[in-house]
Amino acid sequence: MVTGCVDLDQSFKSLDSSVPIPPPLPSKSNGYQRRHGMDAAPGLGNGCVSTATRDMWDRLFIDGYKADVVIYTDSGYVIYAHANIIGNASTVIKGMLKQAKRHGKWHTISIRGVPHDAVRVFIRFLYSSCYEKEEMNEFIMHLLLLSHAYVVPQLKRLCEWHLEHGLLNTENVIDVFQLALLCDFPRLSVISHRMIMKHFKELSATEAWTAMKKSHPFLEKEVSDSVILEENMRKERIRKRNDQRIYxxxxxxxxxxxxxxxxxxxxxxxxxxxxxxxxxxxxxxxxxxxxxxxxxxxxxxxxxxxxxxxxxxxxxxxxxxxxxxxxxxxxxxxxxxxxxxxxxxxxxxxxxxxxxxxxxxxxxxxxxxxxxxxxxxxx
CATH class of the missing domain: 1.20.1020.10 (TAZ domain)
Structure with a gap:
């Protein structure tokens, strides 16, 4: 079941006053979304292509009909895709395809460093802009990195929205914070930083914190200093409030x-x-x-x-x-x-x-x- 889909509809402007005004676009709570339990992420649209069109794009990806690209992933797995589709969806992939050597009619590129299934979800999104909710929950960190590395703004905003609205927790917040700084997610970095400060005592004793201290010691020091500064500011606010009450x-x-x-x-x-x-x-x-x-x-x-x-x-x-x-x-x-x-x-x-x-x-x-x-x- 598809549980998320980016809006592909666009509003039309009448070129002639004699042409009847078209009916309004579906509202945010349209029937399709209610039936399929879609998450309406702000800024990503709230409509969806028809079921038949979605199935056609998914079938084209799954069957690999006339595919001309081989994508190598970790563990020796491959994914077949179409150069025209994934190249138009990502300028980075388009550049990789231009540099790839041809083997007959095939292009070969590699996407490594993330699980094979995460790459598959990513490539499917390039086809239909759709995703399964369970897959988004499982591969949110990998999709966040892929969306930045291969410049897919729609998926980038989508991952950020899902993290902000439920997927960000104390187990992944340190990794999200580092990734948000690395991949230019200013809003997400602020949100994750606030969560770290709120649960600092708990998080500073985790393995993730130790790993950040080893890999990014300056970042760990800045976070620790910001927590100390915030605590001092909190005490100062309390002192001033008490002084004001006495005055x-x-x-x-x-x-x-x-x-x-x-x-x-x-x-x-x-x-x-x-x-x-x-x-x-x-x-x-x-x-x-x-x-x-x-x-x-x-x-x-x-x-x-x-x-x-x-x-x-x-x-x-x-x-x-x-x-x-x-x-x-x-x-x-x-x-x-x-x-x-x-x-x-x-x-x-x-x-x-x-x-x-x-x-x-x-x-x-x-x-x-x-x-x-x-x-x-x-x-």
Whole structure:
């Protein structure tokens, strides 16, 4: 049963407006494809020649009627073919036929290095552009190499499509990767490289990897280096994502701090405001944790920088606020003005570190922002 066939139909353009418009070509899911289980490979067409025509081309190849070419393969086997057909299908074979010495009416060429059956599938494709699915699965690597070596673009695209859509696996991916680079399959090389990186630990312990290391040591090193680079980039992305989350949390904590000190929140806030039992629901998610931190800071006996871990966090938050506060004269956050004045006595190293932190914290909220914070500025 034929399970694959390259489209040989072409659309026609009307040369005269009086000529009736021809019916549309069969759709991708035409009846012939459904009956024969064809794989519709993109870019290779979705129609097929009639069954009678296909059978005629297959019979011509199988019977070798008036064949004038002998193809020698490995193990001493031969395949008979027709020079006009295989020569027109492959420019490389056409050149080989021109150079081949004539023995009576026969040309002789050799296709070695691949199994005899793979050569037979390849030559049959040159006749009818058809193939058996089982043969494609078995000889995909050999057909990939033959399609490149003998310049058969249709078969080359077909092999690439089948590998991309199911035939590429961890058992053959290293060989496919090397062959894709050797035979100019840029898309296939990228796909196989991604699979190698995904299963690197498993694949690096296989015989195929050892063979690649011996035959192509520079390639093996490049793949290994790319895996290390990708892992470092992944860790860097995670680090930046975590840093961004921390900066965003600090920004929200400063907003909640201003809210508590200016408006009050539930049971904590300015001393000059009374709290009502039906206090409105707070919109600041950071308030809950910040309330506990403020209460601890107010009652801790070690309330000095470095004396208590929790108090140290509060001191850092207060200093960070003082650096981003837009108006310390009107600000109701405790120690805001005092900490601003303290900045002038800090070392250049500490000042640079704080400026970078301020930039990152303010930059975590690029959209919107609070009117009581300074705008984002570069260091």
């Amino acid at each position: 965003s949390q600090l920004y929200e904590a400063m907003e909640a701090l201003v809210h508590i000190c200016r408006d009050g929140c539930k049971t904590i806030g300015p001393h000059d405001k009374d709290f009502k039992p039906n206090h409105a629901e707070c919109n600041y998610e950071a308030c809950k944790g910040l309330e506990s931190l403020i209460r601890h800071f107010a009652g801790c006996k070690l309330r000095v920088p470095g004396g208590c871990v929790h108090c140290k966090r509060m001191w850092q938050l207060l200093e960070l606020h003082s650096r981003v506060c837009a108006d310390s004269d009107q600000c109701r956050v405790p120690l805001c003005r005092n900490l601003k004045e303290k900045m002038e006595k800090q070392s250049k190293k500490d000042e640079t570190r704080w400026k970078l932190l301020v930039k990152n914290v303010l930059g975590s909220k690029k959209i919107g922002g609070s009117p009581y914070f300074l705008p984002v500025t570069s260091c």
